[in-house]
Amino acid sequence: MVAEHVTVNEVGPRDGLQSQTRTLDGDGRLAMIRALVEAGLHSIEAGSFVSPKAVPQMAGTGELFARLPGRDEVRYSALVPNARGYELARGAGVGTVSVVLSATETMNRRNINMGLDETTAACAELMARAAADGIEGWAYLAVAYECPFEGPTPPAQVERLAARMLGAGARKLIIADTIGAANPAQVRHLIGNLVRADGARHVACHFHDTRGMALANVLAALEEGVRDFDSSIGGLGGCPFSPGASGNVATEDVVLMLESMGLRTGIDLDALVAAVERVSELLESPLGGHAFRWLRRRAGQAKGGAHV
Template identity: 40%
Template sequence: MQEHITIVEVGPRDGLQNEQQPISTATKLELIQRLAASGLTHIEAGAFVSPKWVPQMADSANVLRALPQDGAVAYPVLVPNEQGLDAALAAGAREIAIFAAASESFSQRNIHASIAESLRRFEPVCARALAEGIKVRGYVSCVVGCPYEGAIAPAQVAQVARALHDMGCYEISLGDTVGVGTPNTVLTMLDAVSLQVPVAQLAGHFHDTYGMAIANVYASLRAGLRTFDASVAGLGGCPYARGASGNVATEDVVYLLHGLGYHTGIDLTRLTDTAQFIAHALGREPASHRPAP
């Protein structure tokens, strides 16, 4: 039997959140529905953040309410604080994600709080969500490098990941936010983090700024990771890092995994069609290497 790898599709949230052009709720819903029809079972549906700072996510409640919350597909949403949790719960969320950075400078620039302050902010969010039967996933950004500090010490990443795990996050997604990682630096980081959090509860989240994302996925597979975040058509990017391109394209990751003999449950042809759909809606070509069918 083929070993299964889980893909967490982040395109509808992480991929679209920094787009400047308006994207209708209908387009977002069609994107999510197409992704689900492709076989993806974990699809980030939105973020309950201030529309002042992230206007593209202002309709997240409407998106979430239109999606079935009792089926085989999970639709997690990003939540920055208790106010965001209240809104997510009101919209019917069954899974949330919280986020911290391994870089002090990035944390200050991104959420205007230190790492320690951000973790304290998330403690009541996590506790309340778990009490409501809501699953909580944790994100750690800048796990290899930071646009302000440069290289990040693996021990710092491990400390933040352990704090999120101790709060009750069932999985910790490790994000190479600016895409500076290489297999060696990623593996060194994973060695440190896996001493604090079991490998089975870690996920890889790689950006492709220097074309290293697929190489980093492969290295992480060899290190035991079995969950990866990816964004259809390679949507996304870090607004705080000049030149940082988007997340690794889901269709490229699936092509790699299928070629290595892993099972994903994803129909690559339907996924590639979906990449073409959202790229066309945005007026550009997919940022992936998978040719159109």
């Protein structure tokens, strides 16, 4: 029996880095991405085309794309916040762009000073333009479970926006638990509905570990048929001074669970440990998900030939 493949989409170089107080230069970002590619990550969110004044961590993403390794085998994506960002991405030869549509009125207003309808229309326009340009478009649906301003997000609202994005030309919906508030029962409900309505191949999940439930939520989504998960190397994201506390679910935790369960990610766990260590060096901040300590010990034993 051939093991089923699961895509792990690494978001450390964008979602992870943009929340860090320490900014990596182009060489640093490239070194990080090289370590990820060497570990077998073949789907990587490499950066975003946002104003360098607003997000200095992402300055120079166009130049970075020109230097990315293994572009034939690795799918690199970039986040585009608006039409200007989209044009910059297109000019830089980016093959996959993503937009962020928050699922509530207030979150959109607070984030980008536009209402939900207006943001939805703008995102739909970008997805349509990408499809016309032969660029793959992905739509993040943010605060899909709970909004810090409006509380629990009605699943029907997320389902409506999902259908709208797919109709506009999006190839993938990434359902994001932006504040790490989801529980596995909610995940089963919302993701189950989306998989039935839109097909598992169009649905991916993005979890944060704020309440410690990220990996359980991955399991719930997996059992609803999802085979595509965002994660961040070492749990990078959130506050840099509390690794793992409120960051993204760690890539090594997701890969270890999937591979242990007999699924196939194409990612090498020992090389992933090396990637966590490389990124920790670059950021001068210790990183690592819940399984990292065990994985590092295992990798060391494999190298040294020691017995368990």
